Amino acid sequence: xxxxxxxxxxxxxxxxxxxxxxxxxxxxxxxxxxxxxxxxxxxxxxxxxxxxxxxxxxxxxxxxxxxxxxxxxxxxxxxxxxxxxxxxxxxxxxxxxxxxxxxxxxxxxxxxxxxxxxxxxxxxxxxxxxxxxxxxxxxxxxxxxxxxxxxxxxxxxxxxxxxxxxxxxxxxxxxxxxxxxxxxxxxxxxxxxxxxxxxxxxxxxxxxxxxxxxxxxxxxxxxxxxxxxxxxxxxxxxxxxxxxxxxxxxxxxxxxxxxxxxxxxxxxxxxxxxxxxxxxxxxxxxxxxxx
Numbered sequence: 001x002x003x004x005x006x007x008x009x010x011x012x013x014x015x016x017x018x019x020x021x022x023x024x025x026x027x028x029x030x031x032x033x034x035x036x037x038x039x040x041x042x043x044x045x046x047x048x049x050x051x052x053x054x055x056x057x058x059x060x061x062x063x064x065x066x067x068x069x070x071x072x073x074x075x076x077x078x079x080x081x082x083x084x085x086x087x088x089x090x091x092x093x094x095x096x097x098x099x100x101x102x103x104x105x106x107x108x109x110x111x112x113x114x115x116x117x118x119x120x121x122x123x124x125x126x127x128x129x130x131x132x133x134x135x136x137x138x139x140x141x142x143x144x145x146x147x148x149x150x151x152x153x154x155x156x157x158x159x160x161x162x163x164x165x166x167x168x169x170x171x172x173x174x175x176x177x178x179x180x181x182x183x184x185x186x187x188x189x190x191x192x193x194x195x196x197x198x199x200x201x202x203x204x205x206x207x208x209x210x211x212x213x214x215x216x217x218x219x220x221x222x223x224x225x226x227x228x229x230x231x232x233x234x235x236x237x238x239x240x241x242x243x244x245x246x247x248x249x250x251x252x253x254x255x256x257x258x259x260x261x262x263x264x265x266x267x268x269x270x271x272x273x274x275x276x277x278x279x280x281x282x283x284x285x286x287x288x289x290x291x
Contacts (some may be wrong), residue, residue, distance in 0.1 A: 018283040022266070026066045029165040030234070032183065032267035033192050033223055033256065034206025036066040037061075037210040039289050042069070047197045048148050049159035058202035060214050061159060062194040062221060063123075063170025069126060072188035075168060077113060079185050088112050096207065100181040103139070105172035110141065111181075112169030116186075117248045118143055121224035125189045128170065129155050129182040140170050142186060149173050161195055192220035192267075194258060203261070209240055209290055211263040221258040228253045236280045237262035244281050248272075263288040 019036075023161035026034065048061040051079045065068060082093040090112075097103045100111045118124070126140035130153050139146040140156075142217045143164040150156055152164035166185055172279065176218040196219075203212040212221065229252040236246040248271060256267060264287040266280055 004029050018286055021279050022283050025189045031269040032066060033231060033265060035062050035265040036065060036287055037212065038287060047195050050148050053205040055205065055207050057205050059205050060196050060202050064191040066192055069192035070136045070190045070241060072190055075186040076184055079183050086113060101178050102172055102179050105177040106175045107172055110169055110171035112167035114167055118165045118168060120162050121166065122160050123161045124186050125159055127157050127185040131180055131182050133179035138170060138177060138179060139173050142168050158254035159189065192223050192225055194223050196221050196288050209263050209288055211240055211261060214259050223256040225254050231270050234268045234272050234283055236266040238264050238284040244284045246277065246280060247287045
């Protein structure tokens with residue numbers, strides 16, 4: 001899948017004051033989750049964020065809008081492979097001529113840097129340019145998590161959630177991997193995203209209205225926070241057939257498990273004012289009743 005490399009995620013924001021006012025609440029320091037179920041480019045079939053959702057597909061990753069999908073600093077100090085000394089180079093790899101070159105590399109052979117500033121539970125956008133892959137498989141790596149396997153030349157993007165803070169880079173994913181990599185970028189995509197790594201536990205995406213449909217058995221989208229949200233949180237949803245449901249006084253720790261079939265979702269780490277409640281109601285109704 002050829003998605004290109006950019007310094008920012010470009011996702012069009014729907015015009016109108018309601019979304020802008022919700023964004024202003026998060027910008028002012030409110031912490032939580034913002035899922036807009038119709039947002040193109042923010043919902044993906046897999047937890048690695050490669051394939052956009054379509055009606056009937058699973059939902060493995062929802063990029064939360066709470067931090068505006070802003071990208072953090074670049075973690076790769078030598079994105080263009082200009083400085084071999086910046087890399088820990090595994091067997092059958094070289095860094096030369098502005099490329100990382102694999103020659104019959106085997107599974108687990110890596111080119112990596114010490115990226116101790118990754119955060120467990122945070123999600124990172126990886127972008128990799130592969131001009132040549134004559135045999136084998138490649139993948140970007142964040143901590144101990146490898147991204148989707150790359151089988152041909154191209155430009156690829158994925159979203160990987162760190163499960164450790166060990167080295168970050170790229171590696172061979174099969175024996176005999178031979179190819180070249182022109183560039184690698186790894187940047188955190190800020191926000192409290194919803195993730196499900198187990199394919200059988202993912203809800204389904206449906207439209208008219210757009211929503212995540214949970215099976216009521218084991219489907220769940222999980223969010224991990226850097227700190228507990230607290231005991232006076234607010235959770236708002238648009239539930240098809242019911243309308244807007246806003247729950248107050250919710251106790252949310254360092255994680256939130258979403259299992260309720262609904263369209264847009266808002267989670268806040270505090271109580272809302274009357275005006276904010278009215279804003280949430282209007283916004284959730286607007287987004288929840290889209291065709």
